[in-house]
Amino acid sequence: MTIGLICAIPQELAHLRAALADAHSEAAAHTVFDTGTIDGYDVVLAGSGMGKVNAALVTTLLADRFGCRTVVFSGVAGGLDPKLSIGDVVVADLVIQHDAGVLEDERVRTYQPGHAPIINPTDRLGYPADPELLARVKERLAGISVPGQIVYGTVLSGDQYLNCETTRERLRRELGGQAIEMEGGAVAQVCEAFGIPWLVIRALSDLAGGNALFDFTTFVDQAAAASATILRRLLPVL
Numbered sequence: 001m002t003i004g005l006i007c008a009i010p011q012e013l014a015h016l017r018a019a020l021a022d023a024h025s026e027a028a029a030h031t032v033f034d035t036g037t038i039d040g041y042d043v044v045l046a047g048s049g050m051g052k053v054n055a056a057l058v059t060t061l062l063a064d065r066f067g068c069r070t071v072v073f074s075g076v077a078g079g080l081d082p083k084l085s086i087g088d089v090v091v092a093d094l095v096i097q098h099d100a101g102v103l104e105d106e107r108v109r110t111y112q113p114g115h116a117p118i119i120n121p122t123d124r125l126g127y128p129a130d131p132e133l134l135a136r137v138k139e140r141l142a143g144i145s146v147p148g149q150i151v152y153g154t155v156l157s158g159d160q161y162l163n164c165e166t167t168r169e170r171l172r173r174e175l176g177g178q179a180i181e182m183e184g185g186a187v188a189q190v191c192e193a194f195g196i197p198w199l200v201i202r203a204l205s206d207l208a209g210g211n212a213l214f215d216f217t218t219f220v221d222q223a224a225a226a227s228a229t230i231l232r233r234l235l236p237v238l
């Protein structure tokens with residue numbers, strides 16, 4: 001079974017590219033898909049670029065053209081939960097597209113993508129990870145020793161890099177969430193449409209407040225490496 005692996009930016013991709021063996025490349029859309037093995041497991045690795053449309057496009061190709069039966073995103077995120085620090089790892093049990101919804105009073109009231117209140121209402125908010133996959137992941141990661149802590153929780157996705165303390169506090173208050181990034185919600189939405197499981201692994205490169213862009217440049221490589229390490233540990237249970 002082939003596993004689809006997505007990263008958004010070169011710093012995230014570098015660690016997995018370095019581990020890829022027997023690779024051959026195929027260009028499609030705006031990127032390159034590397035088919036090969038990592039630690040003996042069949043994978044197709046692609047850099048999507050940042051944002052939900054890029055991630056959705058690449059996830060679609062992994063599922064439909066490359067026949068991947070699980071898609072995993074490995075990369076970095078901004079931390080939202082005050083209990084977390086840079087370097088900690090968040091594995092999503094739910095992803096919410098925080099920027100989808102209704103614009104009112106000069107801000108977004110988050111609502112499920114593809115729906116709007118009145119027009120096509122729903123009680124759903126977000127995309128839950130497959131419980132069986134998540135159970136295998138938790139078992140496999142239990143007791144491993146990594147520099148940061150590993151937590152499971154809600155990841156918020158949107159087409160904005162969050163560098164604002166006020167918005168960070170509002171999103172955390174209104175939606176909860178351990179981390180914020182720009183692709184996971186699209187990966188989950190597309191995988192759900194194809195009926196395949198997905199996993200989003202994010203190590204914190206910053207805390208999404210006023211220092212986020214500065215911290216990102218300092219910690220992105222270290223955080224991307226941590227996420228790739230966790231992903232490689234999980235390959236046997238994906």
Ligand code: ADE
Nearest residue numbers: 076077078161162181208
């Ligand atoms: N990825 C890493 N840090 C982020 C942030 N602060 N906002 C959105 N995506 C991120």
